[in-house]
Amino acid sequence: MGTPRTPAVMILGTGSNVGKSLIVAGLCRLFADRGLKVRPFKPQNMSNNAAATAAGEIGRAQALQARAARIPPHPDMNPVLLKPESEAGSQIVLQGKVAGHLASGDFSRRGDFLPKVLESFERLSSGADLVLVEGAGSPAETNLRARDIANLGFAHAAGVPAILVGDIDRGGVIASLVGSHAVLDEADRAMIRAFAINRFRGEVALFRDGVETIRQATGWPCLGVIPWFAGAARLPAEDGLDLRQSVAKPNAELKIAVPILPGIANFDDLDPLRLEPAVDLDMVPRGRALPGDADLIILPGSKTTLRDLAALRAEGWDIDILAHRRRGAHVFGLCGGYQMLGRVVRDPHGLEGPAGEAPGLGLLDVETVLEGTKTVREVAFSHSASATAGRAYEIHLGRTEGPDRVRAPFRVWDRAEGAASADGRVIGSYLHGVFASDAVRAACLAGFGRRRLASTLSYDSDVEATLDRLAAHLEKHLDIEAIIGLARARAEQS
Structure with a gap:
């Protein structure tokens, strides 16, 4: 029997902007408030919304997750940050420091970053009670799988079980979850242990048959159907997909x-x-x-x-x-x-x-x-x-x-x-x-x-209160004990 590993679980999504970042942030706050030393981690991020830490740059979403976990942000939380400069490529920020340029078609180089990603993950895990890992985009992009470090490529390399989240608000959630299962190979399917539905509007009971369809087609249990969380709009956005439509305020000063x-x-x-x-x-x-x-x-x-x-x-x-x-x-x-x-x-x-x-x-x-x-x-x-x-x-x-x-x-x-x-x-x-x-x-x-102007906004207090509400929202609608169980199962493997 080897040395027990730090409990960890990965939150994957059926696509970009399905709510992975906020789910991880909410879980960070939830587990931190339970007294756990929880750390957020995203192997690879692509965003021009960055945050400065004492040791370099990371994605803004990971800075918010660190805040939710009540700890200072650190580059090890997001060891690979790709900052798009044009359609031709991105600036590489590796463990917080600029490390060159990645051409948009040069997918093969991304696998070269895996040793640094694992190094950061192990360093971050040291002394932690729990690590919550966020994927990027979709794990079902099989054309990118060979050099993947952001999703199941990382999950395999680090031995981290995953939960796949689908966004019902955009439509087609059954097809996106079942379709992801269908295109993944057997080894990748095995890394995904459960699924969850995010951004549900209406009566959850009306989707019971949908949940059962997904469960039967994939064999994955459902950890919850998360209703729409309106407070998400009050938290810092991650990337350009989150630029919100303007809402006119006729009486604004x-x-x-x-x-x-x-x-x-x-x-x-x-x-x-x-x-x-x-x-x-x-x-x-x-x-x-x-x-x-x-x-x-x-x-x-x-x-x-x-x-x-x-x-x-x-x-x-x-x-x-x-x-x-x-x-x-x-x-x-x-x-x-x-x-x-x-x-x-x-x-x-x-x-x-x-x-x-x-x-x-x-x-x-x-x-x-x-x-x-x-x-x-x-x-x-x-x-x-x-x-x-x-x-x-x-x-x-x-x-x-x-x-x-x-x-x-x-x-x-x-x-x-x-x-x-x-x-x-x-x-x-x-x-x-x-x-x-x-x-x-x-x-x-x-x-x-x-x-x-007469301002009634206390911005920092508003962000903190929203994170607290998000944590309570997830605790109500997700099987938190099952999530902990998946994370601890990883720790028990040698």
Whole structure:
């Protein structure tokens, strides 16, 4: 009999965006509140929504899961992060650090990352009572199976049993679960020990026959049918599939417009604004003009600044932004959006795509050069105009310099950060997460609006309360003891 392994179970999905990330987050909170040392783990993630930790970058979803588990985030929770730069490929972040570029068709290289993935998993497991592993996409993509490290390839290598989750809200859940079983080989089917249904609307009893159809066709037991959890919209989104449709607020006191750029990154910066009762946040898709009645336009973060700057011009949004500026309204650029507001953006070494440069929007007297080591760090900051303070993070390449930096909107420790126009109506900053601070957000919104806003949102408390409700929701509708049993069965195998 060998040394017992750390209990672990893997949550797979029949496709992307079926709710794997939130189920893992909710289970992390549930088990943490039971007194267990629980750790989230995702072998491979593909997202431009990243989080900075003390030791490097990870996917934003894993940072939320760590928060749910009441522990600091760490790169070992997401050892492979692929950040799409274009349809041609992605930046590789390996155990928190940039490690080159992966061409979109080079699937064979992904298997090369498995030793690092297993190294991180073993290190993370050490001292833990339970590890909750999240898959990526679908395990039924058999064309990718030979070099898979994100789903059943990892499950086999680490000996972790899996639960397959289907999303009934999108339709076809019976076919997606039974079809997954049908295309998997016998060894892969054996790694999946049970299934669950997510996002059910209506009377669960009406789906009993559906559950039985899946059970008979697959041999897998059902661990639960999870009703729709409306609170999911209050938690940070994982990737571009989670960009939510704008919900107009007719009585809002402040209207903010945000163009959805092709390489939009770290758009969870906007979540606190979206949840503000007095703010109407309009996420504007391509093909629609930026609204002329907006009080503020926010240019969000971008993984590919030059490409997104070209896309912005192709949409005619540059014309909308310049007209907005002439009307005396406000513009705020975050990270890549900050770079776009300057006179020019240069990428001489092709760090974010083909080497080149392009004129910016010219709304700030600064210039950006993409070069040098990538900056990834958590920071304490203060808002210069109000002296309010908070925690934020930086994830960016390059330097931005110019005369408008003398009016920096923020301070990070002992240095100025960002830039502002002479009239203070155009602001840019590399800081992500500034709006998560209630005091800073209130001060910024007061400066942007026609009237002072009355905010009733305590953002951090709201996220914590939502995680608590999510945990209670899962405890009510999933067979938690069966999940623990699967995890412990792994631990008993030598």
